[in-house]
Each structure stands twice: as C-alpha cells, then as structure tokens.
Amino acid sequence: MGDPLGPPSVEIPELDSIPLGDLRLYFEGLAAAEPALSVYRLESLPAAGGVPARRVYWPTAEQGLPLVVFYHGGGWVIGSLDTHDSLARQLALTANCIVVSVDYRLAPEHKHPAAVDDAYAALQWVSEHADQLGGDADRLVVAGDSAGGNLAAVVAQLARDRAGPSIALQVLWYPVTSLAEMTGDSYRRFAAGPGLRATDMAWFKQQYLSVDSDPNCPTVSPLSAPDLADLPPAQVVTAGLDVLRDEGMTYAKRLAAAGVTVSHHNFEQEPHGFLSLGALSPTAEGSRQQVLEALAEQLTAPAD
Numbered sequence: 001m002g003d004p005l006g007p008p009s010v011e012i013p014e015l016d017s018i019p020l021g022d023l024r025l026y027f028e029g030l031a032a033a034e035p036a037l038s039v040y041r042l043e044s045l046p047a048a049g050g051v052p053a054r055r056v057y058w059p060t061a062e063q064g065l066p067l068v069v070f071y072h073g074g075g076w077v078i079g080s081l082d083t084h085d086s087l088a089r090q091l092a093l094t095a096n097c098i099v100v101s102v103d104y105r106l107a108p109e110h111k112h113p114a115a116v117d118d119a120y121a122a123l124q125w126v127s128e129h130a131d132q133l134g135g136d137a138d139r140l141v142v143a144g145d146s147a148g149g150n151l152a153a154v155v156a157q158l159a160r161d162r163a164g165p166s167i168a169l170q171v172l173w174y175p176v177t178s179l180a181e182m183t184g185d186s187y188r189r190f191a192a193g194p195g196l197r198a199t200d201m202a203w204f205k206q207q208y209l210s211v212d213s214d215p216n217c218p219t220v221s222p223l224s225a226p227d228l229a230d231l232p233p234a235q236v237v238t239a240g241l242d243v244l245r246d247e248g249m250t251y252a253k254r255l256a257a258a259g260v261t262v263s264h265h266n267f268e269q270e271p272h273g274f275l276s277l278g279a280l281s282p283t284a285e286g287s288r289q290q291v292l293e294a295l296a297e298q299l300t301a302p303a304d
Helices: 020-032 085-095 114-128 147-161 185-189 198-208 245-257 284-300
Strands: 041-045 053-058 065-071 098-103 135-145 169-173 234-241 262-271
Touching: 053 085, 065 085, 065 114, 065 147, 085 098, 085 284, 098 114, 114 135, 114 147, 135 147, 147 169, 169 284, 185 245, 234 245, 234 284, 245 262, 262 284
Parallel strands: 065 098, 065 135, 135 169, 169 234, 234 262
Antiparallel strands: 041 053, 053 098
C-alpha cells in the first residue's frame, strides 16, 4: 500500500502478506537508505549472562556523558540494531550522549514478557557498568520509538517498583501505551495509514501476546498502570498522522496529572516512524533534528 506522504516508490506491505523473514529483511532494506553518520567509537557486545546483545555508540572521547538505553521499534516483531543504527548514531551525536542500543528478543519466537525482561536486564547492565562505559550513572535515560517507546515506559515503571536502577529521564517517541483498547479518534482517522495501519497494530498484538497474556497488564500496556506517580521526567513525542497519537497524548497527560515533569510535542504533519524512516515523510529530517535538539537541552539542563 503506497504512503501518500512519501515518494511513490515507498511501499509498506500488509504485514501478514509475506513471510516474516522477508518482512524483516524488507525493513532492513528501508533503513539501509538512511544516512549513517560517523561516531567516535562503536562497539558491539554479544548476549551474555541473561543480558541481550547491545551496540554502544560514543559521540566523543569525553567522559561522564549521559547514558541512553535505547529500545528500537518494530511492533516487538521486526526491527533490529541495524534498522535503528542511523537514528542511534544521530541521537549520540546530536544529544552528546552514549547510546546503548538493545537487541531484545522478538516475537513471535519470543512472546511477552521476553522483550520486557531483556529491556530491564539491559538497563541494569548499563547502570552497573556506567563507569566502564565512561558515562554518568546519575544521568541514566531510557528511550525508544513505537514498541521501543512502550518498553522504555514499561521499564521506567519497573525501575520505580523494583527500587532501581534510578532513571533520570524517559524518552517516549510515538509510543505504544495500550494494547487493551486500540480504539479512539486517531485509530479511526488513520486506520489506513500513512505508514502504520490499525490492521498492523492488530497483527503486532497477535504476534507479541500469548493466549494467556492480559493486554491490560502494565508490562503490556503502561497506560493501564493504576499509578504513574514518582516516575522519571518524560519527553513524549507523538505524530499527528498516527494511529498511536491519542494514546501517546493520553499517557503524557496522565504522567503530568501524576506530578511527573513532561515535555510533550505533537508533530501534526508527521506519520508514525518519521524519526527513523525519513522516506515516509518529506519533512522528517527537520522534525528529527528538532526532537533530538530538544532532548539535548533536557540532558544538559541542571537537575531540579
């Protein structure tokens, strides 16, 4: 199905129309067209001791930089370190932070809560190895886009409930915050896209959850958590042409109502995925730069 905002050559297939392996390769190919900026240092770390594989990006040789644990999007089913390599590089360079991109296990081979377990284990590992990484453990950040934004929100809640690690900021880019309702104005208006479709979200949910999974569980749907107090400050970005727009906005409002400091920006003319797949939007480059520069300001702002 063609995306009306992007070039005619950009085709987003129906996700259940081709084999999963081919689907993953398709999105790897889309991401390969994104620019890969040079970073000071890059290191790939294999999975070990219950911690998933990671790719670490250093923007400079400077010590004591913020540490950003990044979870890629892709509906918990597609996506990889490679599909989000360009975004991770630009995040490290623009926000001047050390980025640890997490290769969490994917569904349907690994159903919920495998991705959550991996996301939390990676956060613990980064916190414990902050000195070795050259980062500042007091400026530990969780970040993610789409399903990765879901994992970042979930991990922020888990860290609060499990008394650590201490998170300085949660960065939620057009996050999935509910697999329970999946209705509302944005689901109706943008059911056919551009980009992410309502049927895609239904397919992702089917792949991610087992028959025994409760979609209202906060580790699936962070919006379902009864209490959002005492969570870290949040940067929430929503896309105006996105089925997930309303639930992202609602989560930002609930965080603020619970006393959490929230910076929320809705990019009215952007589709889902605009930060990592610029081919979906002619204005994506400028919007991405705006998001990352705003994050850079938050990372350098003095603590309250």
